[in-house]
Amino acid sequence: MTTPAATGGKTAATARGEESRRRVLEAALGVFRTKGYTATTVDDLCAAAGVTKGSFFHHFDSKEAAALAAVAHWNEVTGELFATAPYWKIDDPRARLLAYLDFRAELVRGDLPKFTCLLGTLVQETFASHPALQAACGAGIEAHAQTLAPTIEAAKGKYAPDAEWSAESLARHTQAVLQGGFVLAKAMNDPQAALDAIVHLKRYLEALFPTTHRKRR
Structure with missing residues (x-):
């Protein structure tokens, strides 16, 4: 049986994970537009997002995976901007x-x-x-x-x-x-x-x- 404390801890950890992923995606929008894909490194993305490499690779298998997620994030953000x-x-x-x-x-x-x-x-x-x-x-x-x-x-x-x-x-x-x-x-x-x-x-x-x-x- 899951205890309330365990559930609360899991929820907090999930929230932190979602926040770190969001920070990487937001950082990726700026870094990729500034440096381009080839010149951008995982270290660049981590530094701009303020996360560790461990945190980065918890969410993304590679720079390409992060770029694909950034594209989806861009489409969501700009889609809302233009829709309204x-x-x-x-x-x-x-x-x-x-x-x-x-x-x-x-x-x-x-x-x-x-x-x-x-x-x-x-x-x-x-x-x-x-x-x-x-x-x-x-x-x-x-x-x-x-x-x-x-x-x-x-x-x-x-x-x-x-x-x-x-x-x-x-x-x-x-x-x-x-x-x-x-x-x-x-x-x-x-x-x-x-x-x-x-x-x-x-x-x-x-x-x-x-x-x-x-x-x-």
Whole structure:
């Protein structure tokens, strides 16, 4: 029979274990975005999280396992961020899509690693060497892109009914531009490069979904 004291001790130990795992995952988001996958060591993750190697390997078998868990954690955290973002309150689909880009621009602040994408950072290094990471990052990027597809489909029906492109392909294009903006920001060491990419993407979407139709000559 389990005693109350034993149960309480187990619960406390479980809570401590969950907390140490959470700290590793939170640290991984920053370390991987700063140093990349290859340059990051288990020691780096432990130091950033303030945990021992023993604690790390209690939760993760390897650096790759930690990276995969970090991807899942990133998807959960950012998924909640975007699911509760204010642009969803906008009824008109064109305006909602443009507001999404405004929201993305608002996130471009602070040091480069803080606003760039974990998935894009990891997959650039690991797409050919770590298939599990490639698949996880690809699935995460695709899942986020597809949250935009219904809005794009509605905007297409209202503002560009004769367009031949698909909502899914345009949703992926938005992510291609955003991810490319992050790469340029890193290459130029200037967040403005990412902001400029968003501005041009917004202009492109405004042109794709005209609010007035030009008369044919």
